[in-house]
Amino acid sequence: MRNRILKISILLLVILSPLLYGQRWSIPDAKFLFILASLACLGLAFFLALFLPWKNARLRKASRILRWVCLLAVLALVVSFAIVQGLIWRFVAHTREPEPNAPCLLVLGAGLYGEAPSYILRNRLLTALEYMRAHPQSVAVLSGGQGPNERVSEAFAMRRWLVSNGIAQERLYMEDRSTSTAENIVFSLPIIQELGYEQAVIVTNDFHLLRASMLAKHYGLQAQLLAAPTPKIFVVPPSYIREYFAMVRVWWLLHVHPQGLLKNA
Numbered sequence: 001m002r003n004r005i006l007k008i009s010i011l012l013l014v015i016l017s018p019l020l021y022g023q024r025w026s027i028p029d030a031k032f033l034f035i036l037a038s039l040a041c042l043g044l045a046f047f048l049a050l051f052l053p054w055k056n057a058r059l060r061k062a063s064r065i066l067r068w069v070c071l072l073a074v075l076a077l078v079v080s081f082a083i084v085q086g087l088i089w090r091f092v093a094h095t096r097e098p099e100p101n102a103p104c105l106l107v108l109g110a111g112l113y114g115e116a117p118s119y120i121l122r123n124r125l126l127t128a129l130e131y132m133r134a135h136p137q138s139v140a141v142l143s144g145g146q147g148p149n150e151r152v153s154e155a156f157a158m159r160r161w162l163v164s165n166g167i168a169q170e171r172l173y174m175e176d177r178s179t180s181t182a183e184n185i186v187f188s189l190p191i192i193q194e195l196g197y198e199q200a201v202i203v204t205n206d207f208h209l210l211r212a213s214m215l216a217k218h219y220g221l222q223a224q225l226l227a228a229p230t231p232k233i234f235v236v237p238p239s240y241i242r243e244y245f246a247m248v249r250v251w252w253l254l255h256v257h258p259q260g261l262l263k264n265a
Contacts, residue, residue, distance in 0.1 A: 006048055013045035025149050031111070033238035046070075084244050091210040098201045098224040101135055104192060105226070106200040108184050108212060109144015109154030117161055119231040120205055120239060121154065125161050127228035128203045132167055140167075141191050141200065143175040143184040181212055181246075182265040185219045198222055205230045207243045211250055215265060218254060 021038035024031045047070050050063040107128045110121035117125055132138050140162070144154025153176035163169050173195070175188045192200050199222035204212050206227040216223040230239055250265045 003053060006052060010045045010048050013041045013048070017041040017045075030238045032242040036238075036241060080248070081244050084247050085240065088207060088210050088240075088243065088247070091213070092206045092227060095209055095225050095227060098131075098226055101137070102199075102201045102224060103135075103138050104195060104197040104200045105131065105138060105140040106184075106188050106192065106202045106221075106223070107140055107142050107158060108181065108202065108204045108208070109142070109158065109178070110205075111147065112150045112152070112154060112157050114149075115151045115157055117157055121158070122161075123205060123228040123231060124203050125158060127226060129162060129165055129167065131201075131203070131226060132162075132171065139171045139173065139195065140203075141173045141175055141188050141195075143178055143188045145177050145179050145183075147179065180262065180265055181208070182215050182219070182261045185212075185215050185221055186262060189219065189221050192221070199224065201226050203228060205239065207239050211243065211247055211265075214250060214254070215261070218258070218261070 017038045020034050020041065024034040024038075026034075047067070050067050050070070052063075054060045054063060105128055107124055110124065111118040112121070128140055132140060142155040142158040142162075144158065146153040150157075153174070155174040155176040159169065159172045159174055162172060173191055175184070175191055178184045178187045188200075201224045202209075202212050202216060203226045207230050209225050209227055213223065213225060246265070250261070253261045253265055
């Protein structure tokens, strides 16, 4: 009976995994959560398979070892996740407001619903809008290319949204090639310099501040930071979970393979 339950559970998890993965575009802001859930199903199916009664003695011994390896890996993941989240929240808590009358914003792109800003991007735009209304002399560089399932570039969608909310188009400059945070910085830096500014105020969500700051420093952009709130989707915002993996990847690339930053960070 126990073996039958195990086999049925494994089969259901294997079937559920591609179904969850196929839903990743249903809620763009939660795309990573669907991908993670899909991978979790496969991982759990593999873990349960280690409890099956293998007839071969070597396979039984190997499955016992792998069970402990899996448990230790999960423990390491939980501990490292807590450490990274602690660093992110500590950085957010110690981030100062931009200096008064900072003239140039750099608004980092996020996902679109077709042509409309996602919840995450809309919060960034609302923060930029509030700042630009309070500082009429300021300009903004809008950075973001066109991703999968997006009908226009993120920069174009951001400019249209800000113009529709009363910001003059002459105050907005588009960078519409970037597909990662590193590219946001690298491709926007020449535009900022051509405008005659030596630094910019990066506008992004609070969970993203630390990574954006690390990459700005790496590529030589003098940056202040302006935090936008993160929308609460489900119980735990998927962005915080995704940011853990992004931070680990950026740390690895910065220290081991910095030339791979542009496309992978």
